[in-house]
Every structure is written in C-alpha cells, then in structure tokens.
Amino acid sequence: EAGVAQSPRYKIIEKRQSVAFWCNPISGHATLYWYQQILGQGPKLLIQFQNNGVVDDSQLPKDRFSAERLKGVDSTLKIQPAKLEDSAVYLCASSPRLAHAGELFFGEGSRLTVL
Amino acid sequence: GQQLNQSPQSMFIQEGEDVSMNCTSSSIFNTWLWYKQDPGEGPVLLIALYKAGELTSNGRLTAQFGITRKDSFLNISASIPSDVGIYFCAGLYGGSQGNLIFGKGTKLSVKP
Numbered sequence: 001e002a003g004v005a006q007s008p009r010y011k012i013i014e015k016r017q018s019v020a021f022w023c024n025p026i027s028g029h030a031t032l033y034w035y036q037q038i039l040g041q042g043p044k045l046l047i048q049f050q051n052n053g054v055v056d057d058s059q060l061p062k063d064r065f066s067a068e069r070l071k072g073v074d075s076t077l078k079i080q081p082a083k084l085e086d087s088a089v090y091l092c093a094s095s096p097r098l099a100h101a102g103e104l105f106f107g108e109g110s111r112l113t114v115l
Numbered sequence: 116g117q118q119l120n121q122s123p124q125s126m127f128i129q130e131g132e133d134v135s136m137n138c139t140s141s142s143i144f145n146t147w148l149w150y151k152q153d154p155g156e157g158p159v160l161l162i163a164l165y166k167a168g169e170l171t172s173n174g175r176l177t178a179q180f181g182i183t184r185k186d187s188f189l190n191i192s193a194s195i196p197s198d199v200g201i202y203f204c205a206g207l208y209g210g211s212q213g214n215l216i217f218g219k220g221t222k223l224s225v226k227p
Contacts, residue, residue, distance in 0.1 A: 004157070033214075042119075042203050042217025043158065056214055091157050100165065102148050102207040102215050106157025 001026065004107035006092050012113045018080035021110045024073070025094030031055075033104065034067055034077050035091040043091055049075065079112075087114045117142045121204055121218035129226050134191040136221040138204030146207035147180050147187040148215070153200045161202075162189070196225050 005024040013019050025032050031050050035043035046065065048055040052072035060067065064083070069075040079086055089111045093104040121138050128134055138147070146165055150158035162173050164180035164187060171178055177190045187204055201220040208216060 040219070042205070042219050043215075044217070045214050048214060093157070100146070100163060102146050102205065103160055103163055104158075104215070106159070108155065108157050 006107035016081040021077045023092030029094035030097040031095045033093040037089045082114045119218035125222040137188045139186040143184040144206035148205045150203045
C-alpha cells in the first residue's frame with residue numbers, strides 16, 4: 001500500500017514570496033490533515049478535511065495560509081506571503097473513515113525555509 | 116488551551132537498558148497515542164490507548180493510559196540502536212471528529 005505522498009520535499013524562498021505544497025493521501029482515506037512542525041516542537045494542526053469539506057481550520061492563519069481539497073482526494077496548502085516564522089516542516093496525514101480517531105498516517109513532510 | 120508536557124526532553128541510554136518517558140496535562144483526554152519520528156520522516160503511530168487505566172504492549176513497547184486521564188507513560192524494554200528517534204505523546208480532544216495535540220517530544224539516543 002502506497003503511503004502519503006508529499007511534494008516538494010524541500011523549498012527555500014524569501015520572505016513575502018509564495019509557496020504551495022501538495023499532498024496525496026493513502027487511497028480511500030477520507031480524512032486529510034495538514035500539520036505544521038517547527039524545529040524542536042511537536043506537530044500542530046493547521047486544517048482537517050473530511051472528504052472535500054473542512055472540519056477544523058481554527059488554527060490556520062487565514063490571512064496568509066489557504067488549503068483546498070477540491071475533489072476529496074489530494075490537497076494543496078498555500079502560503080502567501082511567507083514570513084520568517086513560517087519556516088517549518090509541513091506534514092500531511094490521512095486516516096481511513098472507520099479508524100479510531102487520532103490514528104494518523106503521516107507523509108515525509110515538506111521542509112520550508114524562509115530567508 | 117490544552118498543553119502536553121513530556122519528560123524527559125532527551126535521554127542517552129546504554130543499549131539493552133529499559134527506557135521510561137511520560138506525558139502529563141492539566142486537561143483530560145479520552146485517547147492517548149504515542150508516535151515515533153525518525154529524522155527526515157513523518158511520525159509513525161506506535162501505540163494507541165482508549166480507556167483510562169489501559170495497559171497496551173507492542174513488542175518491546177508498553178504504554179499506559181493514566182487513571183486520571185491526564186497522563187500517559189511509555190516504556191521501552193531492552194533498547195536497541197534503532198530505537199533512536201523522537202517520541203511524541205498525543206492527546207485527542209473534541210470527540211469522534213477530534214484532533215490531536217502533540218507534546219514537544221522526548222529525544223532518545225542510544226550508545227551502541
């Protein structure tokens with residue numbers, strides 16, 4: 001079974017530029033999450049999708065971050081404009097519909113450096 | 116908001132030793148989970164706990180869901196070099212559509 005796919009693995013941009021990350025969850029997984037992991041910290045939830053609907057985006061900085069999952073499969077997370085404090089690893093995770101809540105399958109992450 | 120306190124932050128142990136780490140919170144959680152993250156990888160689920168007082172094992176790993184529902188413990192027996200990594204506890208809040216809050220992690224290093 002293929003795992004959660006993310007791209008790009010690494011991205012370096014200057015502040016005020018924009019960046020987009022892509023995630024393809026495990027086939028058949030209804031729930032998709034984007035987490036932000038700052039160096040030395042645990043992952044922090046940015047947004048959760050159930051199929052193509054948003055379940056929780058309360059911690060997403062909506063003035064600069066946006067995410068979509070238009071067809072209920074893959075998802076894109078965008079940051080525009082980026083700030084220095086956005087430097088982090090952006091992790092995508094998915095879970096099957098019938099799984100116990102909290103049992104997530106993570107991708108390898110996209111590491112963003114903002115200069 | 117909810118916050119999880121993990122300890123120790125890091126530890127060095129001799130191969131073959133047993134390891135203990137814990138996670139505490141001032142909030143009650145209905146589910147506790149333990150994840151491991153290797154460098155350059157995403158976290159991988161090790162153990163999930165769903166009932167207060169529950170004790171669950173996965174190979175050399177044993178975790179317990181504290182009776183107060185505010186803490187959890189992870190033990191690793193007879194550590195080996197591949198146990199190196201960062202261990203995160205996570206508590207689930209918000210019911211069936213709930214989301215995870217992660218601790219800051221315990222970094223485990225093993226001396227061969």
